[in-house]
Amino acid sequence: MDVLRVDDRLSDEERMIRDTVRALVAERIAPRVAGWFDAGTFPARELAPELGKLGLLGMHLRGYGCAGMSAVAYGVACRELEAGDSGLRSFVSVQGSLAMSAIHKYGSEEQKAEWLPRMAAGEAIGCFGLTEPDRGSDPGDMLTRARRDGSDWVLNGTKMWITNGSIADVAVVWARTDEGIRGFVVPAGTPGFTTGDIHQKLSLRASVTSELVLEDVRLPAGAVLPGVTGLKGPLGCLSEARYGIIWGAVGAGRSCYETAVGYAKSREQFGKPIGSFQLTQEKLAWMEIALGQAGLVALHIGRLKDAGEVTPQQISFGKLANVRAALDVARQARTVLGANGITLEYPVIRHMNNLESVLTYEGTQEIHTLVLGQAITGLPAYR
Incomplete structure (x- = not known):
């Protein structure tokens, strides 16, 4: 269902990461995550060593037991994790792009040696x-x-x-x-x-x-972290986490879209599948367009990041655009599923609710809008 075939632009290594994480989500997360969501629980201690064994914790960092993968490989992993659940991607993102990244960027050699290998292995959270x-x-x-x-x-x-x-x-x-x-x-x-x-x-x-x-x-x-003083310290880490969201939102949206397509092809009304009706096909077409565009944005920003050329304004562009696109896809997918769309039997309402938080954390949509506004006009609106 990827009409633009965005993943054809991935390297063999990046596709290997995609397939590995997708298999993990299908086998270990998808069958259980609705129950975790319903109960309000997350088995972090159980999952952390598995994620560490696959090299997913701090995977874009180098040394100290970290995998040292590319930004695009990390983004692809975030996409597949969030196709399972935003909470799963958030766990990996906070561990690697915030906590580990802060120590890796700004910590002393003693702090790095004490914490990073254990955190990369999932032995410490x-x-x-x-x-x-x-x-x-x-x-x-x-x-x-x-x-x-x-x-x-x-x-x-x-x-x-x-x-x-x-x-x-x-x-x-x-x-x-x-x-x-x-x-x-x-x-x-x-x-x-x-x-x-x-x-x-x-x-x-x-x-x-x-x-x-x-x-x-x-x-x-x-x-104390000796390597930085000032707000640039935490903001530098937040850029790493926001980058993962650019990809992760595409995964959440894709899960909703694939569910809607499958449902539209099997659900019958008036003697034929609802996917044969023009209004349903229009919804699916716009979902495909939104996710195709979001996927291209994620890949482009990832390539810029790997080249050392990405800017905070580009990160804001991706975070704002892709989360809003994914949320629109989730809401449209819910309408395709009708009343079934509000149950945890299907992942759509879970993703839709999660994306409301993703829209807010790591910078609200309003803040990222104003970051872009300043980039366009040169005039800061929130200072």
Whole structure:
């Protein structure tokens, strides 16, 4: 159903990654994920070693047990993971593109050696503490603070909407200091560091979402990430995570589209398959167009990233365009399925609900719209 045959532009290695991850999702995720979504659970400890064994955790990083794959290979993996569920891709993305990436980019040699090999193997889980309860789109105005006390650091503050928070072995927490914003490696179990899960979610239910609370958390001098000061640190990691979303959204949309096509060919009304009606074919055609365009955007940005030429504005373009396209596809697919579209027997409503969160996290659609607006006019609208 890929009329443009976008995957023909992939290398043999990239197609191998695609097929490997697709098989994992078909065998280990697809049969169980509706149950996880329904129950609001995610078996991270069970899945992390499997993902690590396949080299998917921090797969675009080099050294320290990481696979060192290309940006396009990582994007293809994100696409196949999110075709299973956005929560699965989010787990891999937070582990590799946020927590591991922060340590890899900005950490000391000791921090890298201590955490990255275990995180790459899925033996240790990480989270990334940036967003605060009242500081979502403006992280530079964070309230979490770290102050020096002799050679130690003492952290106080709260982080919210943190994927993997309560199950993480280590948190990368960003805090305001007298020197500027700094990142800190906070092991789970550190006195004063507690977590609490966010419940009653109707989106990303197959994902652990938590609050982090830091009350006089004392850390040694070696806990600070020495390689960066300022907001460019966390924003550099967020660009990595946003890039994965560009591909992942295509996977979620594809799952909805394929479900709609199969249903339209088998569901009969008025004595023939509903796929034979013009209105249904129009819906399917626009889904095909939307996903074809999104796939080309993802591949183009991936090639730019591999060439070292990608810009933050291009990442914003891809994240905004592809998530909105996938959400439109999911909503159209739901109408093809009729009442069956709202049940977890089919993946469509699950993807549709998940994509509402994907539209918001790693930069809301409004923020990415204004990033593009500034690129077009040269005038910042949100400062």
